[in-house]
Amino acid sequence: MKRVLALCALVAAAVTFFVVGRASTAEPVSVRSAGAHYAVTVVVDGRTARVRLDRGDADTVALSAVMPHMGHAMPEATTREREPGHFHADGEVFTMAGAWELSIRLTGPAAEEVLTVKVLVAD
Amino acid sequence: MIRVLRLAALLVSAGAASAVLLLLPGAAPAAAHNVTAGADLRIAQTIAGTELTVVIKGTARVPGPLRIGVVAYQPVADLPVNLEVRSVTDGRTVSGVARAARDPQFVRLQVGQTGPHELRLSAGGEVAVVPFRVLVDRGSGWDFLIYGGFFVAGLLLVGGLLTGALSRRGPAMLLAGGAAAGLTVAAMVVVLEPQLPTGPPDGAAPTAGPQAGGRPFVQSLLETVPASPVAGEEFTLRVALVDGATGRPVDDLTVHHEALAHLVVTSEDGRRFRHLHPLRTAPGRLEVRMRTDRPGRYLAHAELEREDSGGQLVTGSFTVGGRPTEPSTTEPDTTQAPVEPDTVGSPAEPDTAGPPAEPDTAGPPAEPDTAHPAAVPRLRPAAPVAGRPTTIELGTTEPPRPWLGMTGHLVVRSQDGAFFGHVHEMGSPGSRLRFTFSFPRPGRYLAWAQYATADRIVTMPFTVDVTAPETVR
Numbered sequence: 389m390k391r392v393l394a395l396c397a398l399v400a401a402a403v404t405f406f407v408v409g410r411a412s413t414a415e416p417v418s419v420r421s422a423g424a425h426y427a428v429t430v431v432v433d434g435r436t437a438r439v440r441l442d443r444g445d446a447d448t449v450a451l452s453a454v455m456p457h458m459g460h461a462m463p464e465a466t467t468r469e470r471e472p473g474h475f476h477a478d479g480e481v482f483t484m485a486g487a488w489e490l491s492i493r494l495t496g497p498a499a500e501e502v503l504t505v506k507v508l509v510a511d
Numbered sequence: 512m513i514r515v516l517r518l519a520a521l522l523v524s525a526g527a528a529s530a531v532l533l534l535l536p537g538a539a540p541a542a543a544h545n546v547t548a549g550a551d552l553r554i555a556q557t558i559a560g561t562e563l564t565v566v567i568k569g570t571a572r573v574p575g576p577l578r579i580g581v582v583a584y585q586p587v588a589d590l591p592v593n594l595e596v597r598s599v600t601d602g603r604t605v606s607g608v609a610r611a612a613r614d615p616q617f618v619r620l621q622v623g624q625t626g627p628h629e630l631r632l633s634a635g636g637e638v639a640v641v642p643f644r645v646l647v648d649r650g651s652g653w654d655f656l657i658y659g660g661f662f663v664a665g666l667l668l669v670g671g672l673l674t675g676a677l678s679r680r681g682p683a684m685l686l687a688g689g690a691a692a693g694l695t696v697a698a699m700v701v702v703l704e705p706q707l708p709t710g711p712p713d714g715a716a717p718t719a720g721p722q723a724g725g726r727p728f729v730q731s732l733l734e735t736v737p738a739s740p741v742a743g744e745e746f747t748l749r750v751a752l753v754d755g756a757t758g759r760p761v762d763d764l765t766v767h768h769e770a771l772a773h774l775v776v777t778s779e780d781g782r783r784f785r786h787l788h789p790l791r792t793a794p795g796r797l798e799v800r801m802r803t804d805r806p807g808r809y810l811a812h813a814e815l816e817r818e819d820s821g822g823q824l825v826t827g828s829f830t831v832g833g834r835p836t837e838p839s840t841t842e843p844d845t846t847q848a849p850v851e852p853d854t855v856g857s858p859a860e861p862d863t864a865g866p867p868a869e870p871d872t873a874g875p876p877a878e879p880d881t882a883h884p885a886a887v888p889r890l891r892p893a894a895p896v897a898g899r900p901t902t903i904e905l906g907t908t909e910p911p912r913p914w915l916g917m918t919g920h921l922v923v924r925s926q927d928g929a930f931f932g933h934v935h936e937m938g939s940p941g942s943r944l945r946f947t948f949s950f951p952r953p954g955r956y957l958a959w960a961q962y963a964t965a966d967r968i969v970t971m972p973f974t975v976d977v978t979a980p981e982t983v984r
Contacts, residue, residue, distance in 0.1 A: 508717035
């Protein structure tokens with residue numbers, strides 16, 4: 389009798405931990421976007437972001453984030469090319485958790501292009 | 512032992528219920544521009560000088576086909592519309608050609624993945640880029656619990672029967688208890704499934720749950736290209752939409768009554784009227800080509816709606832120079848509204864309070880088959896009173912065909928253009944249109960009722976004189 393109860397309690401606890409654990413994990417989110425001249429993969433890690441160039445040859449990459457619901461616009465963040473094709477934002481790009489729209493302005497010999505992605509920033 | 516079974520069932524139920532509660536905050540995707548199987552996306556476009564509605568039918572899986580058709584609402588002679596669907600995620604592009612027709616053939620374009628896409632439409636030298644998302648339902652994750660529960664129950668029941676047959680009472684009851692628990696979970700989920708939250712479909716935009724308050728207001732900057740249009744010559748009317756809070760282009764318009772924006776252009780005197788559906792040519796930019804035969808000042812009223820927000824009205828005006836020219840026959844819904852006080856009925860005449868269109872007093876109609884010469888609206892009350900509902904009823908020559916999601920549309924403008932209303936027909940049976948509207952102030956209003964027949968859009972202009980409510984004695 390006691391063993392049955394303990395087993396059932398264990399199952400319930402396992403289900404609960406699984407659900408809670410899955411919901412609260414804040415893994416880096418990556419989104420791809422392709423334009424006419426460039427294609428990028430944006431990785432949002434916490435409050436900052438980095439851009440990997442998948443296509444095109446960009447000299448500079450600048451990020452500007454907007455929270456459309458709130459009407460919040462962040463200053464344009466510059467990035468540093470840490471290794472070829474990998475641009476990391478200087479400092480924080482997002483100020484809070486929520487749904488953001490991130491515009492990636494790429495400039496290079498080919499053209500200037502702005503790609504926009506929607507991302508969910510977790511706590 | 513029965514108590515053990517009940518307890519087991521109870522505990523498993525509690526576990527399932529806690530899982531349900533913990534999953535409840537799941538966010539539903541926004542419904543803007545989403546293309547899913549079974550939910551068509553319909554977008555009206557004024558392109559190549561005609562009114563078309565592009566219909567995109569979704570796919571149930573990816574890779575899979577999107578079916579795209581172009582419905583014509585005005586007579587068109589074999590108008591090809593080039594279609595190009597591009598995935599914004601990986602840039603993969605597929606293209607095809609649709610023929611605009613009353614009952615169009617649908618073109619199948621294979622898409623490789625879900626998520627954001629762009630449909631590039633080109634016809635008659637004009638190009639529109641319509642953003643949309645391809646969504647595919649993932650199927651309910653709760654199915655796992657239903658099938659899992661039944662599977663476990665079946666397995667344990669067989670085990671219970673076998674152990675029972677071998678006279679091992681304790682283990683048999685335990686297995687039967689497990690089976691009962693499995694059945695309970697499965698049955699619970701079957702019963703509760705309609706209320707259980709499901710995850711967003713594949714390709715949905717990330718959202719942070721329901722947002723209150725909507726989005727900031729839109730400001731519009733209206734310009735014409737060339738800057739000084741001339742009567743009789745084609746020009747482009749361009750509306751730049753800017754977010755009032757961030758100053759960025761507004762590129763989150765949702766489809767509002769089957770269009771990104773409903774742009775009504777009227778001459779200041781009300782003699783010219785166009786109801787247009789401008790093309791999105793770039794983020795935050797809407798454009799439409801038009802031409803008018805009369806110089807003068809024109810008013811533009813555009814109705815639109817941002818994602819997760821209500822409808823908004825943006826306005827502007829522009830001036831057309833030059834000399835009056837012959838009305839062009841390439842503008843099918845150009846029409847005239849007589850607004851000369853001497854020729855219209857007064858509100859004191861009960862049955863003819865709304866003066867009919869009189870093309871003779873307003874110059875030749877742009878295209879005889881689209882102007883409805885004898886539109887005599889029937890008003891109830893016959894002398895409309897400001898602030899009280901007025902019902903306007905008009906007869907139609909042919910059974911109306913739904914256009915922009917409705918049987919009929921009534922556009923109302925105050926004489927000075929400061930007030931604008933767009934009223935929808937309320938589903939009257941037979942060949943008539945009925946609108947109910949409360950005119951806010953006394954005075955004369957210019958009105959245009961519109962409906963689509965099998966092959967054209969009919970516009971019926973008239974005016975309504977609204978009286979002031981009697982003062983309370």
